[in-house]
Amino acid sequence: METQSKKATSLKLTDIKSMPIRTFWITSIAFFICFFAWFGIVPFMPDVVKDLGLTPEQKWNSIILAVTGTVFARLLIGKLCDKYGPRLCYTYLLIIGAIPVILLGFVQTPTQFLICRLFIGFIGASFVITQFHTSIMFAPNIVGTANATSAGWGNLGGGANRLGMPLIAAAVVSFGVADEVAWRYSMMIAGAIAMLMGVVYYFFTQDTPEGNFTQLKKEGKMPTLKKDEESFASVLKDYRVWILFVVYAASFGMELTVYGTMDDYLQNTFGLTRTTAGNLVLSFALMNIFARTLGGFFGDKFGKLKGLRGRVLFLAVILAVEGCMLTVFSTTTSIGLGIFFLIAFSLSVQMAEGATFSVVPFINKKAIGSISGIVGAGGNVGAFLAAMFLKSQSALAETQAIAANTNLGEAAVKAAQSAAASTAVSGGYFLIGISVVVAAGLSLAIKFSTEDEKATALEMNKIKVPEYALGDK
Template identity: 25%
Template sequence: MLTLATLGFLLNFWAWSLIGPLGPTYREELALTPVELSVAVAVPVIVGSLGRIPIGALTDRYGARVMFPVVSLVTILPVLFVGLVASNFAMLVVGGFFLGVGGTAFAVGVPFVNAWFAPARRGTALGIFGMGTAGTAVAAFTTVAIAEQFGRPAPFILVAVLLALYAVVAWTVLRDAAGRAAPTGSLAARTWATVKIPATGQLALIYALGFGGFVAFSVYLPTYLTTDFGLTRGDASLRTAGFVVLAVVARPVGGWLSDRWHPVPVLTLCFTVAGAAAVLAALRLQLLPAGTVAFLVLAATLGAASGACFALVAKVAPADKVGSVTGIVGAAGGLGGFFPPLVMGAVYSATGHYTIGFILLAVSAFAVAAFTWGPVRRASRRGA
């Protein structure tokens, strides 16, 4: 069940991330400004983020056996629209809006995996499930190469076919854990009850920086590398894929460390080191070795923090609200990934470089580290 859930997450995330690697191509072919390009790559992120709130609540009600096939099938339509139809900025934004549905698969998988594992193993299990974010790496590794070899529609057609196959397999094989109790009450009432849980807001802030930072770099790094360092599209895509792979591998490590010790010290350390790496990136040193070291450290720490955050969800969220909490926390993570590309595009347009953007990231990381070690640590001790 964990393997099937991770595969579904990976495929939907692959679909969700298809626009980012082609950002430089869209910029040239559609004559997009830096801000327009930032909007195009950010729109799927915000929709996939906000969509996790209702999808998480629906997963609590109907289970992952229903929701994984539904999300996968619905995502096929915008994948084909972007790949085969979109030919201007407006159409790209519309397609990207609905492509965001693929990003909601995360809110389906977390409550599903959480229900299958004992509390002592949930951090590791959720970290393994979180490796489905490798879909972003697959997109970064393959999209440009496939498009150059077989034409721009080719990667979109491939992903659409794989999503259709997965929907059939998930409907046939996937099973929710025994004893799953569907919650009662309306979607709005259950969402409001979840919002009022103190831990929900705390976890949302943590994930907004941890996962949001990962998403922001995964979608905007190709543009940053081609613009600021003059790399080719293929080279930028491969380097971005390396960033994503390291973050993906670090995610179960963060979950495992949280199972062994506790999520709070793991999160505090991750954000402190990430802040230091952001300061290094802001110095605009050579890409080799300083710039590369900065981004690799950011990848490892943001990935581990994402895994540790959901280890903390498993500890503090009520069992019948894990999907709803996941939806809200996941939405915050996606929203955290929405704004940095816009900020980076605006900063570059205004100043001609990205220094201010990295300084803002460093300040945010240090602030969240302090918040985690302070209020979050006290609340987790009270079992909030």
């Protein structure tokens, strides 16, 4: 039996009759909608704080809970993809995940809000299914680019909500809904769209180029449950998976954390207005439309030149660049230089994310879902740890600044608090940047066997490889 004979060898985006290309579009759109709903409440937080009476602590906790929920969902969904296929997993995730999004429009207390934020975070697991589905639809010569592009376009949802959700709210208000509750209706609409996308996913995609998992299992072309369990056990024992876990924590995790704190940092450090700072952060988030694709593209290019080792080398280099750019940015006091290095950080961190998932599909071809889930969870673990670190640093510095200036008037207290927050977060960014460089060095420990290199080289040359030649990890 031969494998990968029906996988797409190019990313012809207009060829929607092709199952891999159609799946690429549908999974990218589904991922976009999930991210849009996941972070949909962010533009409305001032309204939520006022409506529900959230304290600053509760506001921070809502952000952390949304990231925390995703960690567990990503770990689980990868194994489910390997067992049941991406089509059913995405369908159920979209439909069930839409429920807390809709319920957010009905919350009346801070506790209810926090619970909904926790469960809304589960739809962040959509990333794992997106990467899994794209990985098994595209051949090795293009899989890095396809993975990075689908993920990058999906990540746009996390930035597009800053524009899209206020537009939905404006449309709702035009129908006579009061401004102060428009956020509730907006979230319900976002949830309904996600639920509808679940139906689309079920009817217009299939698990693999050859067919759905249920069909392939009946034909004896899928591994048995025992082999599934053995494969998952081998994944947990593979050190390379855990290195990539750390690498993704150092890339996607840092992107989430830095962008989540950048609005306030730009205001406190460079004196920008909230609108200007918000627009800058939005523009960096929108770089996902091409930056992440570049990471996957160059990963594929280095793969053609230097084999699987070439993919790892590029990943290490771009990750090191990311860390250096964040470290230098943290020491910058000039707004011009600050924006320059922030752009460089945005470009390199998103390329590092794409490069990571140009390596993932080659670790263990029989457990791509499980590996994607573990590595994807690493991003959220990194975001959680970095957010907790910055929160503790900033909260302590601000508390001390307030205590030291209470007798000098409100203006003096605010100025001291702003300066303290800026200094604390700057120091935090510096240390985070150093940790990213360390992760880059760690990534070089990822090795591939000679057999893996040979099998991939044959596939890259479009020579069909017998399934037995791929071997087990």
